[in-house]
Amino acid sequence: MIDARGLARTFTGRHGTVEAVRGVDLSVAPGEIVGFLGPNGAGKTTTLRMLTTLLAPTAGTATVAGRDLRADPAGVRRRIGVVAQGGGTDPSVPAGEELDLQARLYGVPDRAARIADLCGRLDLDGLGARPSGSLSGGQRRRLDIALGLVHRPPLLFLDEPTTGLDPHSRGNLWDHIRAMRDGDGTTVFLTTHYLDEADALCDRLLIIDRGLIVAEGTPAELKRRVAGDVVVLELAGSAASGAGTAGDRAGEGAGAVREALSRHPAVREAAVSGRVVRLTVEDGEKALTGLIRALDGAGVELASLSLSRPTLDDVFLAVTGRSLRDPTGPAPADRPARPPSGPASPGPVSSGPSSVSAA
Amino acid sequence: MSLARTASDTRLIFLRCLRQTLRSKVAIVFGALQPLLYLVLFGPLLKDLVKVRGFGAGDAWQSFVPGVLIQLTLFGAGFVGFGLIGDLRSGVLERLRVTPVSRTALLLGRVLRDTAVVGAQAVLLVGIGLALGLRAPAGGVAVGLVFVVSLAVSVASLSYVLALRTRSEDAFAPLLSAVTLPLLLLSGILLPMSLAPGWLDVLSRLTPFRYVVDAARAAFRGDYATAAVAEGALVTAVLLVVSVTLGARRFRAEHT
CATH class of the missing domain: 3.30.70.100 (Alpha-Beta Plaits)
Incomplete structure (x- = not known):
């Protein structure tokens, strides 16, 4: 569903050149729910924006949903759904109008039926006339997802889908995401800051750090491998x-x-x-x-x-040298160079198996 | 991207934007009030100015109404960038950019809405002007409105270019004022440039609005076959092509 080789993006700005993504190789199979993790500034967002055609790669190739990312971005756009981190609705626009416009832009046949079906499945029934700004956080997130799904894309990108939601809404959204995969076979590529989310929801994880994929595997594999x-x-x-x-x-x-x-x-x-x-x-x-x-x-x-048992945070700490829970973390320059799974030095997090050293 | 696709997408974006404008009661009330304020609170001051040297032929309303029309366009269409920054912030623009929508349509749909709003205000302004004593040939008024509409397309496009460059209200607002204020002062909208000393007149001739204002005034007087109208038409046409090209290019480029 996604096949990227050496995907890279360099930004040239006032302060010189920044290699945000240095050559990402990744594959996602149809029907997978793949979690994409990384510390802040690791290149997560840039990679996501490249895969969703918003940024042109400066190097590398990728096939997304069967279309070449660089040669046919329009073809990619027709076949993917994207739900951005902050959503993409105007607070003053009724939910129904947003869905209708989205369906028209994708040329969805039998729009009304598709929208009714989606609203039913995502618990949005009866909210069509409400401005999206008046919806609850969970409802608005489900509306964002409905907008991303209106054209039945085989591949859906979700950027931080449950950030800012209460625990109940998060669990509820996980159920919806699983149902999309189980019911329609939708492939889901999601980024998240929550390791419990990655653990509970994702079939496979990719961890990016400093512009490169540093680890990948199922949550269980990664835990076994690292600690x-x-x-x-x-x-x-x-x-x-x-x-x-x-x-x-x-x-x-x-x-x-x-x-x-x-x-x-x-x-x-x-x-x-x-x-x-x-x-x-x-x-x-x-x-x-x-x-x-x-x-x-x-x-x-x-x-x-x-x-x-080791948690994903132990995995994360071992492969990136930073804890995902700690948003600032040590600055890259101060970070102790540490081979993954080698004898651990006393790290910033003292609890957890990865910091246990042999006496 | 086919032309038909661009046209149908432009229509969809236009309708979305228009509905947004119509939903905002404040926008409607103040949109309608603005022309009235210009005429009622400023127009009477001009009554006696006609006698002043250099004010030009025609009566005060014939000179004032076209000027206010252009000013309305400059400000009405100049400020539309704020709406786009709102859409940038809410994520609407990015959401639309990952759909197959024509990028040109994302510009044109908005610009058409802005032009429709300015056009409606312009018609209202001329209507109120007629009620207050403006006398102008119907053809002249029509030509004036064509100038207004073309200028609205240009100014709105440039406003969007500026908004996408600055990406924040804090940067956009001062830059907008820095651009529009000199353009307003140099256009001769408030007072005719024929009153200006030589250097100011030269400076004024280096800005596009001077020509458009002169042309609209000539049209309102019924002097169609004049150099003023021809120059105004040429400047407006060039501005239109350049602005829309810049806007379309900006919307097609990636937004980092």
Whole structure:
């Protein structure tokens, strides 16, 4: 549905030349919901604007919805729907008029029926006469999506579709987006700042950073690749003893744990601090029973045990060096150069498996 | 992009814009009031000026009404860029630009609406003028309105070019004033340029509106076959072609 090779865009301005996008390769298959993530300034918007014909690439090629982006932008426009981040409705114009104009511009046959059908499916019934400015945030977002879908495009671009919506409206919009894909086979290419959204809604993710795609895969694949699951063990010990003795005992206990787990195939790394042992393991849920059995066999007593799985934010942090939750982040120049999935330096986010280091 | 496509898209955009104007009650009331204010609050001052040296032939209304018509056009069509900046901000323009709509139609549809509004105001102004004592041949009035309509297309197109260049009201407003004020003063709309000292007259002849105002005044006096009308027609035609070309090119270019 989308096939881009070396897509690049350079802006020449007063302050010199900026390579906003440095050569993006990406493929999107029909019927996929693909999430496009990246820190601010990574080239996300520029890439989206190129793919939707609003900006001409300075290099590279792309086929979008079966048409060549550079040779036939008009053909691309006829086959894609685009919903911009801030929407595209005039607050004073009734929703019905916006939909009617949009359908006429695309030459949609049997306009009234198509619009009625869309309004029914997107819960917009009875709102046609209302100026879009008087609609609720969720209603206006669904109107934006209806405008993008009026001509039944096989490919829909959604830029930050749920930004600014309350949790209920977000969930509701996710359902609509899934229904579009499941019902009509619409391919969806969306950008988002919400990692839970990417996780819950997208079949596949593309992460862009500094103008290049730095990671891609299903949310589960990315998490597996970047960081294993983390098992945290707290060893049982007597709190009544003096500090020195407790430390010695904890040391002995930790040694026993190491001994017991060093041969376990699932364990990638083990870090000990005091009575707490952090293990990075593959496939944590499955490995857990084996780990407990091994510890039991070694006579190690546990006070507690917990398993945490990596989040997309860990993935994001590992591949871009920035947390998506933190909109400012460290400036690119200050960012520590860090290979993805290598031993992590103490990063800006202290929690989460990606910042666990081997002792 | 075929011509038929451009024409039908222009019609769609024109109707959308026209509905927007008609929806705004403020726009309608003030749009209609404006010509009236010009004539009632400024016209009477000119009664005695006819006797002043250099005011030219014809009575005060014959000189004043064409001038006000051009001023109405300059300001009415000059300000339309604000509406486009609104559409830029709300995302409407970008939404339309990702549809297959003809880019030229995005310009022409708007410009036609603006021209229709200015045209309606101009007719109203001439009507009120007639009621207040303007006497002019019907043919002259018709020629004057043709000037108004052509000029409205040009000025509106240029206003959109400026709006797309500046992209914000804060930058657009001062630039607009900086352009329109000297054009207004040098056009001889307020007072005839024949009163001007030599250097000012020369300066005035370097601006297009001077010729259009002179031509419209000549037409209102019934002096059709004059150099003034011919020059005005030529300047208006050149301005029209240049402005629409610039506008169409600006709308076809990508907006970064």
